[in-house]
Amino acid sequence: MDEPTPVDTDGHGTHTASTAAGNAVKGSLYGIGRGTARGGVPSARIAMYKVCWGGGCSDLDILAAFDDAIPDGVDIISISIGGPSRQFFHDPIAIGAFHAMRKGILTSCAGGNDGPMISTVQNNAPWIMTVAASSIDRQFISKIRLGDGTTTWGNGINTFTMKNKIYPLTSGAHASNLTKNYPYGNASACDFGTLGEAKVKGRIVYCLGDSGPDSTIKGLKGAGTIMAVDPQLDYYMITLTPGATVARYKDGDKIDRYINSTKMPRAVIYKTITVRMKAPFVASFSSRGPQFVSRSILKPDLAAPGLNILASYTKLTSLTGDPSDRRFSDFTIMSGTSMACPHASGAAAYVKSFHPDWSPAAIKSALMTTATPMRIRDQYGELSSGSGQINPLRAVHPGLIYDIDESSYVSFLCKEGYNSTSIGILMGDKKKYKCSDFKKARGFDGLNYPSMHIQLGRKDTKISAVFYRTVTYVGYGNISGFKAKVTSPKELSVVVIPNMLRFTKKHQKQSFKVFVKGKSVKNGTDILSATLEWINFGYSVKSPILVYKQGAFF
Incomplete structure (x- = not known):
């Protein structure tokens, strides 16, 4: 059961908050990603409101946070929370963001992590700045060397340096403990309960898939895990086994052939290092448009870095959250539109610091119209990235x-078919709103x-x-x-x-x-x-x- 405390006990809030604002400090994850870390606007002050607990993020808690933040005098609201798209008057974030907009406060939201499927984008209200997750030019890789001298590379955040120069190597299929009486599970994927400890202990194990086999191998006292996936993930997990990485199937096939053609296969996995890569591109997990709540509004609005982001973390939980994990750190690496959102929020705060009189829509417009088109485009184009990658320096002078303004949003809602009752819910007051009292929205989208x-x-x-x-x-x-x-x-x-x-x-x-x-x-x-x-x-x-x-x- 959750403790009734505002303290961040899982690290998500600390990570996102330190991305939006925070002083420059030296940081790394056990030496990985070493450098100077700072928030988007280092001099900004942060007010944090805890709305998510073990059971999720309730509508009431979200609305209560808005009700607290608005009179507290915040300038930007950053919400790294999402959920299934709903009509605006049923959506607590849309309602709260509308109230914030009326007070001159821009709300920046995560676009969702259900990509690369289309029509998965979340937080679609036009008064919200909806942020997709893009890459930076830093990639984390782990070198794998086989006993015959062959080398390949894998992803995954491996903080461990293996003690020995070489280890026995096997595969889930070879380490299988399945019998005719117990044929359940997939040993090749290293499913829990499918492997024998005697066949795993002290060995690096090659597994098909990335559904947590490193935890299974660790429990069986294995030395490390090589997980093979296809396509290669562009986001990296913090691995649990002392020595683990994620390889492409095509590279995994080489490893599997080596295991099956050698009497005593061996391997070693090296600690993760940093290399450069071409960027930006929209992360595979980032939710894509189009949205169907307001079909004429393109969402997401823009993209910001959200792939493998180093930022602050809580020491109240381990890096993986696993009770057996003894690694605690002031920093960690996370991926998600949750990480992209505070980058855009920081950029919005930066623009507002130059233009304190600008409306939320003006700030969002400045960021969108000065965004840089994605250098690497996928098949969905702007359905993935919106206007492109944020460029805060250019956005200051768009x-x-x-x-x-507020009345224009109401006219838009009238055009969208919202009635006086639903508009009243958004407004949050008892006044009766008649669409005939507002200027008729013009054009295809009316906004x-x-x-x-x-x-x-x-x-x-x-x-x-x-x-x-x-x-x-x-x-x-x-x-x-x-x-x-x-x-x-x-x-x-x-x-x-x-x-x-x-x-x-x-x-x-x-x-x-x-x-x-x-x-x-x-x-x-x-x-x-x-x-x-x-x-x-x-x-x-x-x-x-x-x-x-x-x-x-x-």
Whole structure:
């Protein structure tokens, strides 16, 4: 049973909080990832609200945290929590974030860890900044050397240095303890109860799969574990066995052949080291769009580092949480959109420190329109990354912002079909809200959003949408002109009217329309992706335009 204490007993909150803010300190995980660690905004102050317990994160606790944080005077709310998508008036995070927005507070949320499947993105309300997890250019690998001198590499965070230069090597299949009377489980995968201790003790064991065989091998007094998976995981687990790593099946096959062709197979696994890799790309686990709560809003909004992130940790639990694990550390390495969210939250706080009067929508717009397109794109494009990887330095001076006020969100909700009762739940007061009292939302999506999104039904035969947008000039100088540049595939016609915006003073607003037309997405074409870029000397204000065909990925 959980102790009734606000103390972080599992490390998740400590890890995410130290990513958003915190002074620069020297840190590493047992020497892995050694360097200087600091939060996104080192000088910021953090207020933490504990809402998750052993039984999960209740709606009441989440709403209570919002009710505490808003009057406490926070500037940004960072929530590394997710759950199944729900209508906004049934979603405690959407409700709480709406209340925060009304008080000028931006809420940044994790996009979910159910990727790479599409339509899994969470926290989809347009007043929320929804964050996908991307990689950094640092990779952790462990070298494996076989007795014949062959070497290969594996992933997994292995903090151990093996005492001996070489160890006997076997496989789950060879170490099987299954009989005709007890044939249950998969010995090749090193399932619990399938291996004999005499065949495992003192040996490195090769196992198919990564469903916890290192724990099984440790319990049988094995020396180490090589887990083979396909495809290779891009996120790494903190391994439990003294000496463990995760290899690709194709590399695992070499190890398996060596075991089966050698009388006395041997191997050694080296401690994890750091190498460079190409980045960024969206992590495999990061949830993808499209979302179906508000079909015309592209989610996630943007991406931030969330893959194998070193940050602070609690010493109230071991690195793996396993009672037999005796490793406790001030730092650990975690992966998830939970880790990406505080990176974006820190970036938002950084922008707000320069522009304390900006609205939540303005801050989110600045981060989205200055984001860097993913260097390595997957087949889902912006359904994975939104506007791209955050670039906080550029976001401080975006040139133009897409602002949204409270009444515009209400008009959007009316267009989406929400009635006075559901809008009242979001508002949290007893006032009766009539859609007829608000300006009618215009255009395909009815919102001044920094991205544009079209979802086609299975039977749609053509693409036709008009987006109404208004930008506010926040650049240097009183007179400035921005010219529209459109990049689109041949299947799409994207026309911007007017294609030149001229501003004569700061904070001036200018409106434009974007016409998107084309024939229906062809069979075999998953998505069509275009970009609208407003260009001025020193500024590039980008908005993705995405067309998605329902059923294209099924």
